[in-house]
Amino acid sequence: MLANRFLRIAVLYALFGIGLGVYMGASGQFLNRGIHVHANLVGWVSMAVMGIIYRLYPQLQHSRWAAVHFWLHNGGLPLMLLGLYGLLHGYGWGEPLTGVGSLLVALAFLSFALNLLRNLEHDTVSAARGEPLPQQQALH
Ligand code: HEM
Ligand code: HEM
Structure with missing residues (x-):
């Protein structure tokens, strides 16, 4: 289930982000x-909120925009964070990689927003039961 995949990945980002916070505080x-x-905010908080939204409005998971969102978010964010590492530590590849990663993350948020704005009103009850949605063809 897409919602659970977001939640599992989000909690891994929490462990990473908090671990880095502890390291920064200690050192x-x-x-x-910036990493x-x-x-913490794009990995843990945003993905957890999005995972909960997919769980609350399961019909959103049936839209093709949900898969687009998943892959852009999870492809873009590691690139953005790695690029940021390069940027902050003075490597030449850091800036272009941060740019590409950030753009993918921004497009991920855009696909999530499009899906939510278009499909929030669809029937949630049958989707939660795993039944085919009556209006499934109408999902964008
Ligand atoms: C045990 C957990 C955490 C530790 C030890 C920690 C530690 C730190 C440290 C050392 C800084 C840098 C402070 C500075 O530059 O003066 C920082 C900044 C920040 N942390 Fe954390 N952090 C933790 C968890 C979190 C979480 C869970 C979030 C978000 C959900 C978060 C969001 C932020 C933000 C937004 C900043 C920048 C604040 C600013 O610019 O003033 N942190 N954190
Ligand atoms: C494509 C997505 C994003 C890009 C390209 C981006 C870019 C940036 C940049 C350039 C800064 C300034 C860094 C600095 O001054 O050192 C910044 C700071 C910050 N961003 Fe983002 N951001 C993105 C998404 C987000 C999201 C979704 C959140 C929250 C949910 C967020 C929270 C913050 C916070 C709290 C700071 C201040 C951190 C600090 O004081 O060190 N960002 N971001």
Whole structure:
């Protein structure tokens, strides 16, 4: 289930982001703050909220935009964080990689938004029971 995949990945980002926070606090080195912030907020918080939304409105998972969202978010964010590492530590590849990763993450949010705005009103009850949606053809 897409919702659960988002939730599992989100909690892994929480472990990573919080681990990095503890490391930064203990070492007094805050260079990686941007990685900490975005792993926690785009990885943990955003993906957890989105996972809960997919769970609350299961019909959203049937839209093709949900799969697009999943792969853009989970492809883009690791690239964005790795790029940010390169950028913050002075590697030449950091800036272009951050750019590409950020763009993919922004497109991921856009696909999630499109899906939510178009399909929020569809029947949630039959989708929650795993029954085919009466209006499934109408999902965009
Ligand atoms: C045990 C858990 C955590 C530790 C030890 C920790 C540690 C830190 C440290 C050391 C900084 C840098 C402070 C500085 O540069 O002066 C920081 C910044 C930040 N952390 Fe965490 N953090 C933790 C969890 C979280 C979580 C769960 C979130 C978000 C959901 C978060 C969001 C932020 C944000 C947004 C900043 C930037 C704040 C600013 O710019 O003023 N942190 N954290
Ligand atoms: C494509 C997505 C995103 C891009 C390209 C992006 C980019 C940036 C940039 C360039 C900064 C300034 C960094 C600095 O001054 O060192 C920043 C800071 C910040 N962003 Fe994002 N951001 C994105 C998504 C998000 C999201 C979704 C959240 C929250 C849910 C978020 C929360 C923050 C916070 C709290 C800060 C301040 C961190 C600090 O003070 O160190 N960002 N972001």
